[in-house]
Amino acid sequence: MHYLVALWDGGGTVPVEIGVVRRLLARGHTATVLADPTLAPDVADTGAEFRSWTRAPHRTSQAPGDDVIKDWECRTPVALLNRLCERIITGPAAAYAADVREALRERRAHAVIASGPVLGALVGAESMGLPTVALCANIYNRPVPGIPPFGSGLGPARGPLGRARDRAMNALAARLWNRNIAPLNAARAELGLEPLREIWEQWDRAALVLVLTSPAFDLPAELPGNVRYVGPVLDDPVWSGPPAVPEGYEPLVVVGLSSTYMRQADVLRRIVAALRRLPVRAVVTTGPAIDPAEIPGTEKVQVVRSAPHAQLFPLADVVITHAGHGTLIKALAAGVPALCLPMGRDQGDNVVRAARHGAVIGLKPSAGPDQIAAAVRRLLEDPSFRRNAEALGGRIRADADSTALLDALEDLPRDDAPHGRLASA
Template sequence: MDYLVTVWDAGGSVPPELALVRKLAERGHRVVVLAGPPLRKGVEAAGASFRAWREVPHRRSPQDPDPFSDADLSSPPQIIGRLVDRIIAGPSAVYAREVGAALDECGSDVLVSSMLMLGGMAAAEARGVPCAVTMPNCLALPARDIPPFGTPWLPARTPLGRLRDAAVNSMATKLWDRGLAPLNATRADLELPSLRHIHDQYTRVARILVLTSPAFDFPTELPANVRYVGPQLDDPVWVEPVELPPGDEPLVLVGMSSTFMNQGDLLRRVVAALDTLPVRGLVTTGPEIDPAEVPGTDRVHVVAAAPHREILPQCAAVVSHGGHGTVIKAAAAGVPQLVIPLGRDQLNNGARVVAAGIGLRLKPSAKPTTIAAGVRRLLDEPSFTQRARHLAGPIRGDAQSTAAVTELENLARPVDDHART
């Protein structure tokens, strides 16, 4: 079958989406990926054909500034506003044109869309092409007993807590709906009915594929089109083999965002913290931070990148920003975690780490002494490792599932109940 996949160059969300591309290609399907040129190498390595965005805002090279960067913003309303203006609604007509043209030219049976490209979803809807939305994190839509997106809260257990969650979700809906007019204008051009809320676009797609394990996420009653299909644990193509620090001390892996989130100072504080402990540290800065900006020590080595999935089974603890990719890989490896969220969905992921008893969470302003104390707790209190290893089993099982590909194949080849009977 023929699949068109749209990928947003958003750092940690790319490897799990390209993992789906790889799995589809390995099953013999024809896959075209519509993305920015910096992702071409990863797309082709996954076995798909690459097609570059034309008018849609995107990075043309890794050196280009990220048109969606939120590193200069400090509040959720500002971040939501930028997403609405620059990807969700503002350019929705451009997304609709480009995705629609690609669907027509490729003869695609299914559109697999990154979760924020609502204009592309509308283009598929107008053509009657089934659309599956990838959600490479925990469930990010409002749902019963799920704390509001972007908060550090645990599920509400009291009427007052549920009222708080409802109020915050209502405010967030109003912020997202600032883009409703341009999105509805795009839909009108496609001769589609108007939506009451931005999020209603998700109710009109065939599937929402949540790329995590339900064993890690908070339980809720799912909408009819939502499926948990397991985490996709591929590392990005730009990682390189590294030599681990020598010695027998416990190994602590550090990884912050693969996009720019002003994380340089935090990385330096983590290095200072680990250097006071009887551990070996491996700090990966990612593509946006030069390792030279984060001086290492004899016991704490700093590198640009490393194959986290390969190294994690050798680790005693992980320190990260709480991005879903790092968190779920560490959880699958049964390694306790210290999460220091910098924004986006990282507070939500940190809340799930704490709720599962597999780690701790600190503020991004934490001093080296506080970070060192957190790591020491993970190493000295066996309950963190015990719970992490217990949770690792179901997460690894979900990661090995074929559910994601099965869902996508069923969309391309809908079952004919009459023929079957």
């Protein structure tokens, strides 16, 4: 089968979604990846065909000023929600749809796979009668009964009052999302599709919504019938450099914060200050958004731009992370407890999920070196954190090693219509 895969440069979601492409090609399928130019090297590494967005928003460099969202400018969750809608989810829906339709006219596909937030890509594929798949590259993030609103950082409901809290907050979240529905419905109307009552109904039009995490990690909820948990993709980004582990026998701490810009340089400096006070070795990765020269290290605390988590985490005694899903799920899959300093997006939600299993400690990102050092010391000295991480990690690895992802994609209904139908759509 040939798939059109429509992605956006969402930072931590990229290795996951590129990993989906890599697995399809390894199974003998082919793919065209329609994405930001910044993802061209990642796509080339898979062997898939790359095609850039032209009308739709896209990044041309990893410089913070070229970020489409610039979420660090948003002072409230509502401001961030509106920014996401305006710049990715609904505002440019017509542009995304147009790029998808053009790509399909030039090379027919049996199905279209899209990053879940890029609703316009799903609209374009729907208008051409193709099966569609929405990828949810972290936890399930649509408002549904049983899960507090995405990005709230709230724990699961306890008792009638907790369930009432979730119902009220999810209803409010749905109203906030749906204030931004007009551009999405305008794009649908332009292509002859009926309007939606709410934004995320676009996912209901997909053949599948694939959640790329372990159900053992996420919260149980009442989900639509087309949603499938297919396990996490644990791939490292292609730009990961070689590991650089300081020599010695002290416990190893690995630090990995966001791969995109979140004003995290000061947090990294406080983490390094904390680690200097402890009898540990450490590898601190800054990611492409932060110059390692901004974060002075020591002989025992190596600061590098990147290093492969797949090689480092099995050696680690503790991971320190912002709790982005990709980093945290890989730490847990390796059976390593984590200190989490969530800075936004889904990160507080991920801390809640891991903390349910007793595998992490969460601190505010404003925590000082003393607090950070104390939390690392506790993770090293209390063996229950390691035991709990290993128990959860076994379940995560089993889901990651399963064939559920490829089975779901290969079981899609095939669209074997002649080229002419797509060419004239």
